[in-house]
Amino acid sequence: MSSQPLAENLKPLDVFSAIADDLRQVESAIEAALSTRETMLADVSTHLLRAGGKRIRPALVILASRFPGVELSRVIDVAVAVELIHMATLVHDDVVDNATLRRGRPTVNAVWNNQVSVLTGDYLFAKSFTLLADTGNNRVVRLMSEVVREMSQGELAQIASYFDVNQTEEDYFKRIAQKTGYLIAEACRLGAIMAGASEEQVRSVYEYGMGVGLSFQIADDLLDYFGDEGTVGKPVCGDLKIGILTLPVIHALRHSPERDKLREIIATRAIGDAEVERVKQILEAAGSFEYARRKAREHIEAAVRALDGVPTLTTRPALKTLADFVVNRKF
Amino acid sequence: MSSQPLAENLKPLDVFSAIADDLRQVESAIEAALSTRETMLADVSTHLLRAGGKRIRPALVILASRFPGVELSRVIDVAVAVELIHMATLVHDDVVDNATLRRGRPTVNAVWNNQVSVLTGDYLFAKSFTLLADTGNNRVVRLMSEVVREMSQGELAQIASYFDVNQTEEDYFKRIAQKTGYLIAEACRLGAIMAGASEEQVRSVYEYGMGVGLSFQIADDLLDYFGDEGTVGKPVCGDLKIGILTLPVIHALRHSPERDKLREIIATRAIGDAEVERVKQILEAAGSFEYARRKAREHIEAAVRALDGVPTLTTRPALKTLADFVVNRKF
Numbered sequence: 248m249s250s251q252p253l254a255e256n257l258k259p260l261d262v263f264s265a266i267a268d269d270l271r272q273v274e275s276a277i278e279a280a281l282s283t284r285e286t287m288l289a290d291v292s293t294h295l296l297r298a299g300g301k302r303i304r305p306a307l308v309i310l311a312s313r314f315p316g317v318e319l320s321r322v323i324d325v326a327v328a329v330e331l332i333h334m335a336t337l338v339h340d341d342v343v344d345n346a347t348l349r350r351g352r353p354t355v356n357a358v359w360n361n362q363v364s365v366l367t368g369d370y371l372f373a374k375s376f377t378l379l380a381d382t383g384n385n386r387v388v389r390l391m392s393e394v395v396r397e398m399s400q401g402e403l404a405q406i407a408s409y410f411d412v413n414q415t416e417e418d419y420f421k422r423i424a425q426k427t428g429y430l431i432a433e434a435c436r437l438g439a440i441m442a443g444a445s446e447e448q449v450r451s452v453y454e455y456g457m458g459v460g461l462s463f464q465i466a467d468d469l470l471d472y473f474g475d476e477g478t479v480g481k482p483v484c485g486d487l488k489i490g491i492l493t494l495p496v497i498h499a500l501r502h503s504p505e506r507d508k509l510r511e512i513i514a515t516r517a518i519g520d521a522e523v524e525r526v527k528q529i530l531e532a533a534g535s536f537e538y539a540r541r542k543a544r545e546h547i548e549a550a551v552r553a554l555d556g557v558p559t560l561t562t563r564p565a566l567k568t569l570a571d572f573v574v575n576r577k578f
Numbered sequence: 579m580s581s582q583p584l585a586e587n588l589k590p591l592d593v594f595s596a597i598a599d600d601l602r603q604v605e606s607a608i609e610a611a612l613s614t615r616e617t618m619l620a621d622v623s624t625h626l627l628r629a630g631g632k633r634i635r636p637a638l639v640i641l642a643s644r645f646p647g648v649e650l651s652r653v654i655d656v657a658v659a660v661e662l663i664h665m666a667t668l669v670h671d672d673v674v675d676n677a678t679l680r681r682g683r684p685t686v687n688a689v690w691n692n693q694v695s696v697l698t699g700d701y702l703f704a705k706s707f708t709l710l711a712d713t714g715n716n717r718v719v720r721l722m723s724e725v726v727r728e729m730s731q732g733e734l735a736q737i738a739s740y741f742d743v744n745q746t747e748e749d750y751f752k753r754i755a756q757k758t759g760y761l762i763a764e765a766c767r768l769g770a771i772m773a774g775a776s777e778e779q780v781r782s783v784y785e786y787g788m789g790v791g792l793s794f795q796i797a798d799d800l801l802d803y804f805g806d807e808g809t810v811g812k813p814v815c816g817d818l819k820i821g822i823l824t825l826p827v828i829h830a831l832r833h834s835p836e837r838d839k840l841r842e843i844i845a846t847r848a849i850g851d852a853e854v855e856r857v858k859q860i861l862e863a864a865g866s867f868e869y870a871r872r873k874a875r876e877h878i879e880a881a882v883r884a885l886d887g888v889p890t891l892t893t894r895p896a897l898k899t900l901a902d903f904v905v906n907r908k909f
Contacts, residue, residue, distance in 0.1 A: 285731045287738045339696050342673075362737060365670050365696055366730045372700070373726035376707055380720035388719050389711035395704035399697045400616045406693060407618045 262565045262572075263302075266309050269319065269326075273305045276327040280374050291355055291367045295334060298352050303569075304434040305330045307459075310569070311438030311452040313562040322441045325387060328378040329434045332391065335371035336398055336430075338364050387437055394429045401425025409490030412500055412510045419497050423464040424457070431460030444557075451556025455566060458550025463573045465543040468493035469536065472527060484523045490516065494542060495535040496526070503533035547574045593896045593903075594633075597640050600650065600657075604636045607658040611705050622686055622698045626665060629683050634900075635765040636661045638790075641900070642769030642783040644893040653772045656718060659709040660765045663722065666702035667729055667761075669695050718768055725760045732756025740821030743831055743841045750828050754795040755788070762791030775888075782887025786897060789881025794904045796874040799824035800867065803858060815854045821847065825873060826866040827857070834864035878905045 263270060281292035305326035312322040341354040342364045356364040372395065379388045401422050408414050408422070435456030439449045471486045471493065486493060492500075492513070500506055509529050512522050530536055547570050554563050594601060612623035636657035643653040672685040673695045687695040703726065710719045732753050739745050739753070766787030770780045802817045802824065817824060823831075823844070831837055840860050843853050861867055878901050885894050 283731070285734055285738075287734050288731060336700075339700060342692060342696050361673060361692055363734065365673050365699075366734050366737075368696075368700075369667075369670060369703070369730040370727055370734075372703060373723045373730065376723035377720060377727070380716050380723055383716055385711050385714055385716055385719070388716070389708060392704045392707035392711055396701055396708070399700040399704065400614070400619060403616055403618050403694065403697050403701075406697075407616075 262310075262569050263306060265565060266306060269309045269323065270302060270306060272323050273302065273309075273326050273330065276323060277330060280327060280331060280378070287359075287363065288367065288370060291359065291363060294355060294358060295338070295367075300330075300334075302330060304333050304431060307431065307434040307456060307569075308438040308441075310562040310566055311435040311456070311560070312442040314439070314442040314444050314448070314557075314560055317442035321382065322438060324378045325382060325437050325441050326434075328375040328391070329430070329437065331371045331375035331378070332395060333430060335368040335375065336395075338371065339368040340402065342368075382441070384440070387440060390433060390436065394433045397425045397429045405491060408492070410513055410516050411492065412513050414492060414497060416494070416497055416501075419492075419494055420461065423461055423468075427464040427467075428457050428460035431463065432456035439557075448557050448560070451553050452560070454553035454556075455550045455570075458546045458548075458553065459570055459573055462543045462546040462550065462570075465494055465539055465546070466574055469495070469539055469543075472530075472536070487523060487526065488518045490518075494539040495530045498535040498538045499530045499533045503529055503535070505529045505532070543574050547571070593641075593900050594637060596896060597637060600640045600654065601633060601637060603654050604633065604640075604657050604661065607654055608661060611658060611662060611709070618690075618694065619698065619701060622690065622694060625686060625689060626669070626698075631661075631665070633661060635664050635762060637900075638762060638765040638787060639769040639772075641893040641897055642766040642787070642891070643773040645770070645773040645775050645779070645888075645891055648773035652713065653769060655709045656713060656768050656772050657765075659706040659722070660761070660768065662702045662706035662709070663726060664761060666699040666706065667726075669702065670699040671733065673699075713772070715771070718771060721764060721767065725764045728756045728760045736822060739823070741844055741847050742823065743844050745823060745828060747825070747828055747832075750823075750825055751792065754792055754799075758795040758798075759788050759791035762794065763787030770888075779888050779891070782884050783891070785884035785887075786881045786901075789877045789879075789884065790901055790904055793874045793877040793881065793901075796825055796870055796877070797905055800826070800870055800874070803861075803867070818854060818857060819849045821849075825870040826861045829866040829869045830861045830864040834860055834866070836860045836863070874905050878902070 278296060281296065283289050283292065308326035308329055309319075309322060312319070338355050341356050342361045354364075355367060375391070376388065379391055401424070404418075404422050404425065408418065432453045433456070435452040436449055439452045444452075468486065471484055472495070474483060487496070490513075496509070496513075499509055503509060509526065512518065512526060515522075518526070550570050551567055554560070554566060557563065560566075609627060612627065614620050614623065639657035639660055640650075640653060643650070669686050672687050673692045685695075686698060706722070707719065710722055732755070735749075735753050735756065739749065763784045764787070766783040767780055770783045775783075799817065802815055803826070805814060818827070821844075827840070827844075830840055834840060840857065843849065843857060846853075849857070881901050882898055885891070885897060888894065891897075
């Protein structure tokens with residue numbers, strides 16, 4: 248459990264290597280949380296563990312907890328709980344999206360079926376709340392239960408907005424806050440709460456997390472246009488094809504000279520490869536991708552500014568590097 | 579909020595009418611818990627509220643809380659939380675079972691789709707944990723998170739056991755405890771905990787609840803053979819057709835002289851109306867239905883005996899009547 252201050256100008260991998268001991272503890276605790284005598288659940292758990300993940304959320308819990316005097320053992324369980332919630336929503340989202348690939352590997356509902364995905368997700372949610380209850384801190388239970396509610400509402404809002412050409416940028420930001428922002432912000436907040444930070448410090452790391460989360464989702468939505476299937480691990484422009492309109496499209500629907508054409512294409516609700524190419528041309532010409540990149544940068548800048556509110560947090564340099572990494576990531 | 583002791587020899591409806599004020603409060607609180615500005619979720623909520631339900635679990639929370647000096651306002655929220663968990667599992671089970679009817683009405687996944695069912699269930703789980711966290715009592719959060727884990731494990735065990743002719747009576751009882759027993763027992767336990775009952779009293783009402791829960795599920799499994807679709811609200815012998823083997827079948831697989839024939843029918847994994855009739859004959863001849871009825875009665879008797887441990891609980895007569903009702907119910 249390293250507790251020395253982290254050096255400036257860390258690379259993303261360095262950020263994680265500086266807390267590598269903590270993350271190893273998180274990993275063992277996740278394994279322990281998923282261990283069960285129920286054969287089918289054990290198989291699904293093994294599948295989920297092998298699928299891995301970047302563990303960004305537990306890393307954020309730990310990085311946001313490094314205030315003077317923190318007892319790290321109290322933080323690990325919360326980091327695990329946050330990752331279990333994330334895993335639960337992924338497993339349930341795969342049912343929601345009818346996804347067959349996640350991070351380049353078959354999803355639980357592809358290997359087993361929707362029923363197994365639903366129940367495994369429920370198990371993971373419940374296990375997470377057991378860990379949170381065991382902290383003895385009711386506030387962390389309450390906050391996390393609110394996040395899960397926001398996440399499910401965000402996903403429902405997304406389903407209700409498929410192919411909806413009248414949605415606004417405000418709708419988009421509300422939805423991505425619900426889908427992604429709240430959980431990442433909460434990861435940071437819970438780290439600070441478990442470290443006994445002041446309310447002002449807790450607010451600052453929450454704000455940092457929200458900026459990172461929104462930026463992360465905007466970048467993720469851009470990757471749907473520019474990532475390649477091998478790297479991103481899911482079909483390219485899959486969002487657009489099933490009707491999820493993200494920031495570049497919403498921008499172009501308002502600002503492109505070809506917005507009527509764009510509306511028309513989306514209204515057909517049948518978007519194939521040819522339509523995808525046409526949409527990309529319209530968005531490029533309208534500067535819509537550049538607009539989305541700018542918004543992502545703005546939110547990252549706000550995130551980094553929020554770190555001014557936590558001068559005693561020893562991991563500020565690492566959090567800054569992580570913020571840069573999120574907005575510049577190519578996967 | 580009536581607090582007078584309930585009279586002996588109540589009929590089931592009387593049991594509920596004696597706590598009618600409390601149940602009305604529960605109903606308003608459920609409505610409040612489901613109220614949301616998210617349009618789709620609001621529609622689903624209205625659908626769920628109209629579908630109704632017997633509200634047996636919140637009634638048990640209230641009935642198990644009537645110790646001298648209980649503050650009923652602290653109990654209502656827990657009663658609501660328990661019912662929200664129940665509703666969440668029903669909505670998720672409908673995905674699991676691919677059910678199209680529940681209580682004679684179309685299910686959420688039939689009216690909307692699996693995706694909406696998954697997310698609505700997640701929302702209900704999360705809302706329930708918010709209410710439990712708001713009690714300020716970490717123990718109730720922890721206990722309920724364990725129940726949800728047991729329930730999802732029980733459903734997974736059921737899926738793993740479809741058409742499995744080698745499962746034992748012990749497997750069956752473990753599974754129905756997980757599916758049904760734990761939540762009903764927990765409803766009782768949480769009522770007593772919120773009333774500040776002693777650990778011995780808490781154990782007694784838990785034991786009562788477990789007996790009622792197991793008996794309830796055995797009776798429910800019998801109704802799959804004998805209920806008619808109009809009353810039960812779902813297709814008759816639906817369990818058997820999809821491969822869920824319940825106590826009568828498990829009994830006959832061990833004790834019927836025609837057990838080889840029975841194994842053979844089940845092994846085809848193609849059980850139509852003709853096979854159902856043949857199976858029913860075999861079970862009837864082996865006394866398997868009668869065996870299941872006897873087991874249901876034994877668990878109810880154990881439940882009623884457990885009430886000896888709570889002499890100061892004013893609702894004991896009502897709980898006895900409710901126990902009789904569960905084992906004799908025809909719907």
